[in-house]
Amino acid sequence: MMRRSRLPFGALMTGAVVTALVLVSTGSGLGQQSDRAATRVLTPSPVPAINTGLLLEATDVQRLRETAVADGQYDTHPRFVPDQVIVKFTDASQGLASRGAAALGVGAVDVDYPAFGDFAVLALQTGADPLAVSDTLNERSDVEYAQPDYVRQPLFVPNDPFFHLQWNLTQVGVERAWDGNMGGTDAITVAVIDSGLAFEDAVIEFEAGAFTQDGRDYPALGTINVPFAAAFDLVSPNRIDQPFDFVWMDEHPVDLDGHGTHVTGTLGQLTNNAEGVAGVAFNVRLMPLKVLIGEWDFIFGGASMCCGAADSDIAAAIRYAAERGADVINMSLGGPDPSPVVDEAIRFAVGLDVFVAIAGGNSFEDGNPAIWPAAAAEDIDGAVAVGGVDRNSNRAFYSSTGSYIEIVAPGGDQRTDGFDGVLQQTPHPEFALTFFEPPSQFGPPRFDVMAYAFFQGTSMASPHVAGLAALLKSRGVSDPRVIEAAMKITATDLGEPGRDDEYGSGLVNMARALRGLGLAR
Amino acid sequence: MLLSVGVLASPAMAQEGGTIEVTNVGVVMETARGDSVVLDTIEPGTVLEVLDCDSPWYEVRAPRGSEGWRRGWLHQRYIQVLTAPTSSAKSPTAPTLKPRTSIRGFGQFGAIRFTAADSFDAVTGNSWGPMWGGGAQMAFSNGLFFQGSYERYQSTGQRVFVVDSQVFELGIENEITVTPIQVTVGYRQATSDRVVGYVGGGVGWHRLEEVAQLSDPAENVDETEIGYHVLGGMEYVVTPWLWVGGEGQWAYVPDILGNDGVSAAFDEDDLGGFTLRFKLTVGL
Numbered sequence: 114m115m116r117r118s119r120l121p122f123g124a125l126m127t128g129a130v131v132t133a134l135v136l137v138s139t140g141s142g143l144g145q146q147s148d149r150a151a152t153r154v155l156t157p158s159p160v161p162a163i164n165t166g167l168l169l170e171a172t173d174v175q176r177l178r179e180t181a182v183a184d185g186q187y188d189t190h191p192r193f194v195p196d197q198v199i200v201k202f203t204d205a206s207q208g209l210a211s212r213g214a215a216a217l218g219v220g221a222v223d224v225d226y227p228a229f230g231d232f233a234v235l236a237l238q239t240g241a242d243p244l245a246v247s248d249t250l251n252e253r254s255d256v257e258y259a260q261p262d263y264v265r266q267p268l269f270v271p272n273d274p275f276f277h278l279q280w281n282l283t284q285v286g287v288e289r290a291w292d293g294n295m296g297g298t299d300a301i302t303v304a305v306i307d308s309g310l311a312f313e314d315a316v317i318e319f320e321a322g323a324f325t326q327d328g329r330d331y332p333a334l335g336t337i338n339v340p341f342a343a344a345f346d347l348v349s350p351n352r353i354d355q356p357f358d359f360v361w362m363d364e365h366p367v368d369l370d371g372h373g374t375h376v377t378g379t380l381g382q383l384t385n386n387a388e389g390v391a392g393v394a395f396n397v398r399l400m401p402l403k404v405l406i407g408e409w410d411f412i413f414g415g416a417s418m419c420c421g422a423a424d425s426d427i428a429a430a431i432r433y434a435a436e437r438g439a440d441v442i443n444m445s446l447g448g449p450d451p452s453p454v455v456d457e458a459i460r461f462a463v464g465l466d467v468f469v470a471i472a473g474g475n476s477f478e479d480g481n482p483a484i485w486p487a488a489a490a491e492d493i494d495g496a497v498a499v500g501g502v503d504r505n506s507n508r509a510f511y512s513s514t515g516s517y518i519e520i521v522a523p524g525g526d527q528r529t530d531g532f533d534g535v536l537q538q539t540p541h542p543e544f545a546l547t548f549f550e551p552p553s554q555f556g557p558p559r560f561d562v563m564a565y566a567f568f569q570g571t572s573m574a575s576p577h578v579a580g581l582a583a584l585l586k587s588r589g590v591s592d593p594r595v596i597e598a599a600m601k602i603t604a605t606d607l608g609e610p611g612r613d614d615e616y617g618s619g620l621v622n623m624a625r626a627l628r629g630l631g632l633a634r
Numbered sequence: 635m636l637l638s639v640g641v642l643a644s645p646a647m648a649q650e651g652g653t654i655e656v657t658n659v660g661v662v663m664e665t666a667r668g669d670s671v672v673l674d675t676i677e678p679g680t681v682l683e684v685l686d687c688d689s690p691w692y693e694v695r696a697p698r699g700s701e702g703w704r705r706g707w708l709h710q711r712y713i714q715v716l717t718a719p720t721s722s723a724k725s726p727t728a729p730t731l732k733p734r735t736s737i738r739g740f741g742q743f744g745a746i747r748f749t750a751a752d753s754f755d756a757v758t759g760n761s762w763g764p765m766w767g768g769g770a771q772m773a774f775s776n777g778l779f780f781q782g783s784y785e786r787y788q789s790t791g792q793r794v795f796v797v798d799s800q801v802f803e804l805g806i807e808n809e810i811t812v813t814p815i816q817v818t819v820g821y822r823q824a825t826s827d828r829v830v831g832y833v834g835g836g837v838g839w840h841r842l843e844e845v846a847q848l849s850d851p852a853e854n855v856d857e858t859e860i861g862y863h864v865l866g867g868m869e870y871v872v873t874p875w876l877w878v879g880g881e882g883q884w885a886y887v888p889d890i891l892g893n894d895g896v897s898a899a900f901d902e903d904d905l906g907g908f909t910l911r912f913k914l915t916v917g918l
Contacts, residue, residue, distance in 0.1 A: 293806060293848045588804055590795065598797040602899075624853075629793030629804040631844045632750075632757050633855045633895045 153413065154318035155365055161314060162342030163562045165541050192450065193261035194423045198243045199454045200250050200259040201232040219246045229429040229436065231461075232454050234262065258453040264421035265405075265446040265486075279390055280504045281379075281523030281535050285577055287393055289624030290584060296384060296395035297587035302354045303380060303397050303441040303579055304434035306427060307373030309366040310401035311344040311540055311560060312353050317367065319413040321557070324548075331552050341367050342561035344374055346389035346538045347382050351398075355437045358403040359426040361415045366403030367560065369410055371539040371546075373401065375568050376445045378537030380576035380583070389538055389565055393580025393623070397587070400439050402430040405446060408548050409558060424452045427486070431458035435465045440586045443579035445472040445572030447484040456489040463495035468586070468593035470579035472571035473500040474513030484513050491517040495593030497600065500617060501525070501574040504533050506607055508615045512571055519597070519617040520604055522577035525569035534567030542566070581623050588627065599626050654692060654704070656680045660827065661871060662702035664736070665775050666691035668824015669832075671736045671917050672874030673702040705827050735775075736917055741768040742881070744911030746787060750891055750902035756801045757808055757896060758791035765812075765909060777821050779832065787812040793846055796899040807847040812905065814840045814885070816863060828871040835864040840887045840905055861887030861906055869915065877915040884908050 198221075214221035214235060223236035237246060243261035250259035282288070321334035358366035368374045381399055382392030404422040411419035427444070434442050442462060459469050474484025487498035501512040501524020508514070509526045525534035541564040547556055578600065585596050603626040604619035612618050656676045664671040666688050674696045676682070682704065686693035691703045743766045748754045751761035769783030793806040820834020837860055844855035867881030885906035892903030 289850075590802055590804070592802070595795055595797050595800075595802050599795045599802075602795070627804075627806075628846055628849060628853065629795055629806060630757075630895045630899070631793055631808045631846055631855065632753055632810055632897055633842060633844055633857070633891055633893070634853070 153320075153361065153415070156316045156318070156338075158314045158316045158340060158342070158561075160340065160342065160561065162311070162345050164345065165562055165564045191264050191418055191421065192448075193243055193263045194418060194425075196237045196239055196241055196243070197262045197423075197425075198235050198237065198246050198250065198259055199232050199262050199425055199428075200235055200247075201257040201454065201457075203255050203257050217250070219249050221246075227425060227429045229432040230425070230454070231432075231457070232425075232428065234425050260424070260453055261450070262423045262425050263448055263450045263452055263485075264418070264423055265427060265448040279536050280533070281525065281573075281577065282391060282393065284502075284504065284506065284523050285581075285621050286624030287391075290581075290627045292624075294584045294588055294627050296381075296393075297397040297583045299351070299396055299398050301394070301397040301440045301583050301586045302400050302438060303394065303443065303583050304400040304402055304430075304437075304439035305373060305377045305380065305576075305579075306402045306404055306422075306430045306434070306442060306444045307376050307446065308370040308405035308407055309358065309368035309373045309403035310347075310353075310356070310377050310399065311342065311368050311374045311563070312348045312356065312399075312401055313341065313343055313365065313367065314561075315341045315365070315367070317341060317365075319409075321412055322414060324412055326548060329552050331548065331555050334557055337557040339557060340559045340561040342563070344378070344538050344540075344563055346386070346563075347374070347378050347392075347399075349383060354398040354400045354439075356401045357430070357433060359430050359433075360403050360406055360410050366401045368401075368403075368540060369413075369545075369558075369560065370405065370407035371542060371566075372405065372407075372445070372568075372572065373403065375535075375537045375539040375566070376443065376572055376576050377401065378539070379535060379573060380443060380580045382537060390536055392537075393577060394583035394587070397441075397583045400434060400437065402434060404430050408546070412548065421448070422446055424455050428452075428454045428458040431455070431462050431469075435462035435467045439467055440591075441579050441582045442467055442469045443576050444469065444486065445570075445575045447472055447474050447487050449476070449482040449484060451485050451488065455486040456493075459486060459489060459493055459496050463493055463593050466591050466593060467495075468579075468582040468596050469493075469496040470575045470582060471496060471498050472575040473498045473518050475501075475511040475570050475572075476513050477508075477511055481513055481515070483515055483517060487513075488515070488517040490519060495597055497578055497597050498617070499571060499575040499578045500615070501569075501571040502607070502616070502620060506605075506620055508608070509569065509571075511569070512574075512615075514614045516614055518614060520578060520600055520619065520621050521607065521616045522574035522621045524571050524574035525567065527567060527569050531567060534569040535573035536565055536567050538563055539566050539568075540564075577623075578621055581621055581626055584623070584627055599629070602630070603628075652684045654682050654684060654694070656682065656704075660704065661874060662694060662696045662700060662704055664702055666693075666703040667775060667777070668705065668827065669773065669777065669822040669830040669869075670703075670775060672871055673700045674698060674874055676704070736773045738771045738773060738877075738915050738917045739768065740771065740783075740913050740915040742766065742783070742785070742911045742913045744881075744909055746907045746909040748907040749886075749904040750897055750900070750907075752799075752900040753891065753895075753897040753902045754789075754810075756794050756796055756900070758789040758810060760789070762907075763787050763789050765911070771915070773822060777823055779818075779820050779822055779834070781818045781820075781834075783814075783816050783818070785814050785816075794896060796896050799900075801896075809843075809845045811843040811845075812840065813843070814838045814861065814887075816885075818863070818865060820865070825868070830869045830871075830877075831867070832869070833864070833866040835862075837862055838885065838887075840885075840890065842890050842905060857890055859887055859890040859905070861885050863906070867911075867913070869913070875917050877913075877917070879913040879915065881911045881913055882908065883911070 221235040323333040384391040384395035490496040500521040503526035601618035607616040682694035747762040767785030771781035816838035818836035822832040863885035865883035869879035887905035891897035
């Protein structure tokens with residue numbers, strides 16, 4: 114696995130007499146980082162978040178990240194986890210697998226069975242080619258499938274945040290939808306498989322090692338106390354349900370990036386509370402499941418690669434959510450390679466009546482490859498691939514197209530106007546993503562300063578659909594296949610008449626979907 | 635003058651100027667047609683003066699003074715001819731009837747089974763429902779009639795989704811109102827002394843209103859389309875001014891369903907259906 118040690122479930126210290134807990138993980142020391150034990154110490158904090166309001170001058174996170182990649186300082190978009198493959202054995206061959214990695218004859222040095230999976234993760238010898246090993250394993254009769262542990266990227270295009278209203282919610286008729294369904298009910302839980310969530314007030318002690326970026330060496334910060342705060346416009350008492358961090362393997366999936374908090378905000382930002390912005394399903398419970406590795410996860414040693422989410426973690430998180438009672442899953446992530454392990458996990462979840470919304474991809478101008486796991490949704494009733502549109506209901510410039518796009522939702526388009534992104538609360542990037550500062554100004558991050566920022570991407574579109582699914586679930590429509598059909602039937606047709614590869618069945622129409630159908634309309 | 639009692643006779647025997655005795659309850663009608671206006675009811679034992687004869691009809695004068703026609707066909711069951719013709723009686727030629735128009739009003743109540751059965755069943759829980767209404771009719775002496783009617787069907791169901799013919803209810807109230815306004819041309823024919831049959835056909839303006847809970851007017855439905863219908867029924871004369879009857883109607887109303895909603899899901903585009911009605915008619 115990517116992380117050499119993870120705490121088992123339930124190993125965390127809890128209770129009133131325990132005010133701190135220590136989580137230890139080790140990184141494998143890729144790139145500029147050396148092997149070291151990754152340590153984080155969490156102390157609950159009574160200090161709430163600092164609200165900086167609307168973000169008028171954005172840190173251009175995407176630009177900075179692209180610069181870092183172009184300079185070859187680190188690969189923010191690795192295709193797969195090195196020295197690792199996922200394999201699912203046929204039932205009859207489980208005994209073979211149990212004989213050990215060496216018996217497979219592909220240079221595997223270890224076999225691990227994740228807690229929430231029906232597959233195995235093989236650790237390969239350093240330098241082994243996961244693609245070649247997967248091909249070899251797929252030739253075996255005792256292997257159902259084998260694949261590299263592909264890395265998925267968060268599907269958003271960070272923005273130049275300017276102040277604007279949430280045109281996106283109006284566009285899909287959410288106000289009218291609320292007339293009949295005021296934000297869903299707390300009987301419904303939505304799992305957000307992402308970079309985590311700003312959901313608790315705490316101070317976490319990390320060991321921050323040295324790293325290199327943009328050709329510049331950043332010093333080790335050593336042991337630092339990083340303040341976290343719950344997003345006050347998103348988290349309320351009893352709102353968080355069974356959170357889990359598949360990167361640090363603990364129950365504190367705090368957001369070290371901001372993507373997950375922003376996505377979760379569109380889905381369920383507290384509404385009608387005289388604070389900030391609104392979300393679609395503001396009464397449902399939230400299950401943050403962290404799989405996306407951000408720069409800080411890497412710098413802090415919680416992950417051996419940066420950045421993205423491994424299929425093994427995604428699949429495990431999907432199964433975790435389904436088994437723990439989630440009603441809806443949102444996945445605002447993806448990559449260009451198919452993934453049987455994630456596809457199977459999605460089918461498993463849908464089989465348990467869990468609706469799955471998946472971002473359709475932002476790669477239209479990058480060759481427009483099919484993006485997975487969204488592309489798998491085409492063949493799974495109850496899972497929906499979501500494209501993005503701008504405020505004029507035109508396909509956003511980045512939004513991938515193809516037969517797998519099933520529906521579209523507001524993703525924003527800030528190419529010409531910064532106001533046209535999707536506005537939500539998120540940790541202030543200038544305080545959180547300090548690694549983009551020059552080394553002389555580099556310092557510890559803080560995740561207790563919140564701002565309202567515009568993001569764009571199909572990452573932002575997908576939670577609209579997940580939110581609508583939550584509202585329909587609250588209405589008693591439990592079958593995810595019916596939810597998918599309802600969304601498509603009631604969508605506002607765009608582009609070519611009928612379904613097309615740009616818009617799928619059209620723009621999600623929340624008011625209409627929640628009204629259902631009458632005799633003639 | 636009463637000359638004899640208990641003599642059964644044919645109409646030819648009861649010439650004008652004679653008398654007949656009614657042996658069973660009956661009616662005196664305005665013209666020599668079974669579907670004409672009833673002027674009076676006659677109790678058994680009543681003796682009527684015969685004014686004219688047009689087999690099988692007798693023109694008679696009723697005890698209360700009204701003059702009208704009494705059917706003599708199978709009259710043995712109803713009348714006995716009591717008198718011989720008088721010398722002053724007119725010749726037994728057919729009476730000269732003024733073509734008079736009767737105007738009648740009616741109320742009706744019944745049930746419709748919609749052609750779009752699956753759609754109505756999905757939204758209201760029933761493929762049929764009650765209809766009530768009324769109208770007015772002009773009946774001519776030659777049997778033709780012209781009528782206009784108004785009906786109303788209303789049912790409150792709920793909004794649904796239909797997936798693979800399965801219906802999923804959302805618990806949002808949805809009220810459907812169907813209001814046909816129809817004009818009908820038809821022909822009436824007496825089939826017995828008190829029973830009249832009729833058939834007809836025509837066009838109608840069928841208004842469909844659909845109002846959902848918490849919706850704004852733009853989201854609701856209020857459309858009217860032209861439909862076509864045929865009908866047939868029977869009426870029974872209760873009193874000179876009251877008829878009761880039963881009627882069946884089939885209507886075809888295209889273009890108002892099938893473009894959206896569950897009717898599109900079921901590919902049903904006809905708002906018509908088959909209606910059975912009970913009618914209560916009052917003549918003027």
